[in-house]
Amino acid sequence: MASASSSPLPPTHRALRQDIYASPPSVQTVPTPQPTPGAAVLKVLQASLINYTKDIYNGKRKYPYPVPLTLGETALARVVALGEDATTLKIGDLCLLDVTIRGRDDVDRAAGATFLSAIIEGHTPAAAKLMRDAWRDGTYAEYVRWPLENCFVLDEDKLFGKLGYHLGDLMHIPKMMVAYGGLGPLCIDLKPGETVVVTPATGGFGSAAAHLCLELGAGRVICMGRNQAILEELKSAATPEKRARIETVPLSGSCEEDLKALKSLGGNIDVFFDISPPAQGKEQLRTGVLALRHGGRMCLMGGGNSDIVLPNGIFMHKDITLKGKWMYEKEDVKRLINLVETGIVKLNKTGEQVNPYGASVVAAFKLEEWEKAFDEAERVGSAGKVVFEP
Ligand SMILES: NC(=O)c1ccc[n+]([C@@H]2O[C@H](COP(=O)([O-])OP(=O)(O)OC[C@H]3O[C@@H](n4cnc5c(N)ncnc54)[C@H](OP(=O)(O)O)[C@@H]3O)[C@@H](O)[C@H]2O)c1
Missing domain, CATH: 3.90.180.10 (Medium-chain alcohol dehydrogenases, catalytic domain)
Structure with missing residues (x-):
């Protein structure tokens, strides 16, 4: 199958995986995901943890999800390979990976085929099937395969150049x-x-x-x-x-x-x-x-x-x-990114408090340090402040 790629993907990569529901995860070396129609492969730069990440994956929250599973949440990642039907995404684009995945053939939402990647399989059989069969694995990995329509390109010139943000400052966008x-x-x-x-x-x-x-x-x-x-x-x-x-x-x-x-x-x-x-x-x-x-x-x-x-x-x-309202619409994601890129909605800058509630990254962990990362996210108590840098 034809696909665009910056350079050959490594045959394997590291991923934080769980084989048995609610059991301790482990870092495993597994085949690197490949681009397929409708998908991009991205190198994960930062993947966010929420305060109750631990309770999702130890089963305390009783969120249903299939195993084996690569764990994960919202991430910032760079496109390294594209399925042949990609039309606007480019190799090298910095993207925000939206975890709200929807059935492409569930246009009127009648089947409720919506789930949160690697977090919860949704509330209908259609959503559970979509997660189990197509988009199971999350972002706590070196590489991830992601639906094209869930990759939201971020304007680096505006965000880093003009507005002076650092990568970790952008983690407040998915929280807002x-x-x-x-x-x-x-x-x-x-x-x-x-x-x-x-x-x-x-x-x-x-x-x-x-x-x-x-x-x-x-x-x-x-x-x-x-x-x-x-x-x-x-x-x-x-x-x-x-x-x-x-x-x-x-x-x-x-x-x-x-x-x-x-x-x-x-x-x-x-x-x-x-x-x-x-x-x-x-x-x-x-x-x-x-x-x-x-x-x-x-x-x-x-x-x-x-x-x-x-x-x-x-x-x-x-x-x-x-x-x-459960989560948000794709149009919301585009609008909010635009509000941030134009400077109308301000984020905290690393080391500089510009609003009372902003959240720059305060701690970054390797995948192998997952236990520490889960604890720290719980302690810090706010999404987007603790991340994995795989
Ligand atoms: N609709 C959606 O798309 C969507 C998306 C994400 C989350 N949510 C929902 O939003 C909830 C909050 O998420 P979060 O991440 O902000 O949780 P969180 O960080 O754990 O915050 C929970 C908040 O609730 C307060 N609280 C806890 N128990 C309470 C009680 N019995 N009475 C009054 N206040 C209480 C806590 O304050 P104190 O304990 O300090 O008083 C804290 O302010 C989640 O549990 C989830 O159900 C919905």
Whole structure:
């Protein structure tokens, strides 16, 4: 099969693999992936860990995925070989590898053929099949084969040359990407000047959401969370201009108290954004309905399988919009990258704090150090700060 390649790929490469579900992984020498139609092969430069990477692969989170498996998450990688149907990607391109993989023949999403590479096989048989049979292996390896449409080219001249970022600074993009899926124009569409509540704003994706709201020009960002110290820390780290747009409210666990605290701030609330973990009761959604202005919008991105109870009458009479969102659309990825490349959405630069929530890489590990890397990611507690450099 015809394919383009910078130089012959090595016959084998190192990959962090798991042979038995939830058992300790090991670095194995395996055949290097080859380009096929619809795919690129890339050399992995940095692959991100999230705070609960350990709990995904030790089975604690009970995420279903097939084995044997090369583990992995979002990565920054360079194209080294291309399938014959590649039309715009070029050898040498620096790409962000999006882990949200979708069935190409599931155009209307009827089959729900969407899964997260090497993380979870999705929620339908079609998604599980797609992962098992076609795109099983992830990015914790020297080389990876990746769907062409999931390789998002990054403009190195703009990002490194003009804006002065380092590679590790770009790891904040995929973290903000999740929030952009919910806050962006294709979902709840947060507009400049609006007031938004982010709850909780103290976790990995919640803090990225708060950062994104500030960067997208929200007039007021009300950050809720149980941990008041973290909220204060985040606020005090902000630039004076951004600090003036952040307010903090403790999450008490009581709808009445939270509502009172939100109302005491005064003004209208336009958007209520939930990114709570499954463990948290969804009482805050009720708070959201009661706190929002007439015609307000809510976005539910938090996890969990329990039912939610909303005040029917108020929900209806206030014309509230509620949208759920899993991850983001491809268009969101392009838009957010563009916002970063044009300097509108700012990332932290290595050694320089430009926003309270940015996350440059703080620790890089070899694949062989996986145990240390998993622990450090858990300790640091925020996606994109700890990476593998295979
Ligand atoms: N829709 C999507 O596409 C999508 C994508 C990624 C993640 N998610 C969901 O988002 C959740 C959060 O992800 P993350 O990475 O930000 O997690 P994380 O870093 O572990 O943060 C969890 C946050 O929740 C707070 N929290 C934990 N238990 C709580 C409780 N019982 N009551 C109130 N607050 C509580 C934590 O603060 P304290 O413990 O300090 O109070 C922390 O702020 C995930 O669990 C997942 O379900 C959804």
